[in-house]
Amino acid sequence: MQTGQRRHLTLGLILVLGALALALSLSVAISVGAVSVPFGTVWGVLFDKIGLAWAEPSWSKGRAAIVWDIRFPRALLAVMVGAGLALVGAALQAVTRNNLADPHLLGISSGAAFGAILALLHTGLFLGLLTVPTLAFCGALAATALVLGTARLAEATSADRLVLTGVAVSFVIMAGANVLIFLGDPRATHTVVFWMLGGLGLAQWGHLIYPLAVLMPCMLWLWLQAPKLNAMTIGDETAATLGIPVARFRLTVFVAGALITGAMVAFSGMIGFVGLMVPHIVRPLTGGDYFRVLPVAALFGGIFLLWADIAARTLMAPEDMPIGIVTGLVGGLFFIALLRRK
Template sequence: MASIVLATGFGSTAIAPSVTTRIVIAHLTGDAPGANAAAHGWSASQDAVVWLIRLPRVLLAAIVGAALAMVGVALQAVTANRLADPHLLGVSAGATFGAVFATLFLGAIFGPFTLSLLAFAGAAVATLAVIGLAHAHGRLERDRLLLAGIAVSFVMLAAANLLLYLGDQRAASSVLFWTLGGLGLARWDMLAIPATIMFAGSVTLFGRRRELNALMTGDLAAVTLGVHVARVRAEVFLIGALVTGAMVAVSGAIGFVGLVTPHACRPVVGAEHGRLLPVSALLGAVLLIWADVLARTLIAPEDLPIGVVTALVGGGCFIALLRFQKRR
């Protein structure tokens, strides 16, 4: 909550936290001042900036950050690979391909759900391809999984670029948005779908916390504990594709959140997923909120792609974590 209030006040026009809080409370209680904002202690422009522009963007950052962090935790558990995350396993690239295809060739054929549906379809296809390539001798090879994810990611991004070349040349900015990420399109009416999918995905993954704990010990140990390994792994991959597809549809492909956040949380709360999942969601939300603040303030009034910021910050944090673990 503190990050939401503070981040909403940051920008080319700084707004005090007390003013931000009073504006939000006024709108939530139905006492929106509108043109009479000055009588409430703030200007009409401040009211519009906070309620219509910045707060939806900050809330979208929190939703996307929490969702990607939880998916990263779950993927690292079912693959028993600490390098797994939606970006490295090609899920984000597949969702990007689906979103680009919908943008260039389909429009709103399925109404407001078109982008989410096509992004999910692309993420699902990429996930199935990675799983198929990583299987050897009837089981999922962890080393092959990461290599397959990188290969599928390159193929999907190349396909997205090919669609751009074959489609409308004026859509280059849209494709850049999907490949590098951005939250500048956030509006109140687009928060419901990603928030619902994030909440449903988090509840489902939290309900599988015991199975995730067992899978971290290896397939054989999980089977002896009564876990149906293939079914649980398929469910988690499906949930990961659905959640990642919905997030990519509204924010583009954002990397490193799902990779770095679990590593930052495990030294604090341990590897038990009953604690790791909610704490990772909280840290992922906070991380992406402040990454977005950097994205819109470093070269203000222009926006940096948030994927660039998360890669720089996340990569630096990951290197620091590796050095800390090595010294310990």
């Protein structure tokens, strides 16, 4: 068997095993909670809702509502957010050649936080339940535009200077967000704090189309850019000799990452460390080829955030712990371990 065929066979095997792990994780995520639901009921409700039921329903309408209306969209949102953040983290680590890069690197999350705080404390829900995610998404895009504009103005198009620009802009935006909190109604600040710590409480079937519509085309585009990402990991000079417009390609990847991160953060709040951890976890399985790293990172990111949400819902049951606390704890320990490996 040729090397290329063996490589693709390995990728296929990893994806199949990952898909099975994802199905099991979905079952557990939908099953556990204040009201426990058996696995059979979980999948029975699913098949019944999509018209593939093999028997008469044996569960109550209340359990069907818990599974279909509450837990299933929440689990799917966790998969999309985890996949998107992991995907962006892997891509940013390639174009910045910085193994500690993640989606919050460029102030995207800070911009989303600013938009969400503006909606929660000052503008009111003038678009209904979509007000917070809409303004958060607009804030993420505005932050990205500000970073790119500042980088262009300062002629900071190299990888390290773009990172520094993103950090600086992030501090400025968070200062503005803190001013909004200071000027807002103190009785509503607990809602802001919960959103900034991350959560999946906004998950509804009608809302899932928005992050999905951003994630799928951007994920496909990044996957098609795998050869260029591989070249960027070697160095700007090597990539340029291969005909890659280095500065323009790096900025394009940043914009795609901002679109994905903005859409995810808009519906989940600020969830850190997923984009940092997952690419490092999958590389021992896939090697450094981004043709394999990107899809496997997306799959494992979804699985990781599902289990983080399970922990957030069960560790302090019946209280729903912000998921950002769980990912922050795990991510901080992982970060320390990564530093020890030098």
